Amino acid sequence: MSEKNxxxxxxxxxxxxxxxxxxxxxxxxxxxxxxxxxxxGVLALAAVIGVIAANSGSDNSGSSAGPVTAPQGAVGxxxxxxxxxxxxxxxxxxxxxxxxxxxxxxFEDNFRTTIHELTGSGQLKVEYHLATLIDKNxxxxxxxxxxxxxxxxxxxxxxxxxxxxxxxxQPPETSxxxxxxxxxxxxxxxxxxxxxPDFRKCVDGGTHDGWVKxxxxxxxxxxxxxxxxxxxxxxxxxxxxxxxxxxxxxxxMVQAANKQ
Numbered sequence: 612m613s614e615k616n617x618x619x620x621x622x623x624x625x626x627x628x629x630x631x632x633x634x635x636x637x638x639x640x641x642x643x644x645x646x647x648x649x650x651x652g653v654l655a656l657a658a659v660i661g662v663i664a665a666n667s668g669s670d671n672s673g674s675s676a677g678p679v680t681a682p683q684g685a686v687g688x689x690x691x692x693x694x695x696x697x698x699x700x701x702x703x704x705x706x707x708x709x710x711x712x713x714x715x716x717x718f719e720d721n722f723r724t725t726i727h728e729l730t731g732s733g734q735l736k737v738e739y740h741l742a743t744l745i746d747k748n749x750x751x752x753x754x755x756x757x758x759x760x761x762x763x764x765x766x767x768x769x770x771x772x773x774x775x776x777x778x779x780x781q782p783p784e785t786s787x788x789x790x791x792x793x794x795x796x797x798x799x800x801x802x803x804x805x806x807x808p809d810f811r812k813c814v815d816g817g818t819h820d821g822w823v824k825x826x827x828x829x830x831x832x833x834x835x836x837x838x839x840x841x842x843x844x845x846x847x848x849x850x851x852x853x854x855x856x857x858x859x860x861x862x863x864m865v866q867a868a869n870k871q
Contacts, residue, residue, distance in 0.1 A: 677821040682765035687738060691826045693765050696729075696736030701869045704737045707830055707840040710757035710777045711745035711784060718839045718849070719778040725858035735865050739774070741823055742830040742838055751787030756814075758823040760795040763813035764805060772802045844868055 681690035692705070704726070708715045729735035741761065743754035757777055764773035776798050782788035789795060792814050799805045799814075813819070830840075841849035841856070843864055849856050 677824075679821040679825050680818055681822050682762040682770075682819055683768075684765065685822075689825065689829070691822070691829055692738035692740055693762070693770055694736060694738055695771050697733045698736065700730070700733055700736040702735050702844055702865045704735055704865075705740065705840075705842040705845075706737060707740045707742055707833075707835060707838055709742045709744050709754050709838045710761065710781065711749070711754045711787075711789060712838045713781070713784050714837070715839045716778045716781045718841070719775070722858055722861065723775060723778075725862055729862065729865055734869060739770075740830065741826050743823065743827045744830075744838055745784060749784060749787070751790050753782075753787040753789030755820060755823055756792060756817075757789040757795060758826075759817055759819045760792070760799065760814045762819035762822060763810055764799065764802070766813060767805055767807065767810055769802050769805045773799060773805060776801050 679689075682693065684694065686692050686694050706718075708719075726735070726737060730737060741758040743758065746752055746754040761770060761774055761777065764770045777789075780798055796806060796811060796814055799810065830838075836850065839849065840847065843861070848861070848864065
């Protein structure tokens with residue numbers, strides 16, 4: 612075989628080897644793109660699932676984990692309401708509140724005297740439902756801890772005065788001061804006879820934590836827009852800010868409803 616033919620065959624084999632190597636490189640790139648696309652697809656699906664979960668409201672702070680121990684005298688569906696006032700009162704004010712909520716404090720500060728007057732005279736009974744929205748929105752556990760302490764005060768028959776003390780001493784919304792059980796017990800000292808060994812045990816042990824979480828679940832399931840939510844005989848009387856409720860209007864509405 613001539614040298615020229617040998618060189619030609621050698622060049623052909625080299626070209627064939629080069630083509631094969633190029634094809635292998637293309638195949639590797641194609642497999643990498645397929646695997647990468649699959650990974651991106653999985654991550655995108657996980658992100659979508661995460662967004663759905665975040666918007667579902669089913670976070671750990673709102674779930675009804677643990678035993679549900681209602682405070683003494685709780686009423687309503689699943690015993691989720693703390694009643695104040697006389698059972699014989701013809702009108703019922705339903706209030707959904709969060710002890711860390713500044714708007715709830717504003718409502719209490721504005722309407723406290725009128726509500727006390729109406730409940731004290733037997734014209735109105737109030738059913739308080741406790742929520743923990745600020746814990747979820749701002750982080751922390753102060754709403755839960757304060758609500759549990761308030762339920763412990765209900766066990767002792769001293770919910771109304773302790774409820775008022777918590778709002779009168781409410782920390783800034785960004786502060787989670789109420790996460791400290793010792794602070795809550797210290798504030799309870801402002802209510803004559805509330806701080807007892809049983810009360811301390813109830814507060815420190817989180818006796819009513821499960822009940823508070825179940826109450827917050829009920830708030831979310833109710834489709835309410837925020838706290839405070841105030842209903843008079845089932846009708847929302849506090850949501851219309853173009854025609855704001857005043858203490859005088861509330862008194863007139865209660866008296867008019869009681870005449871019917």
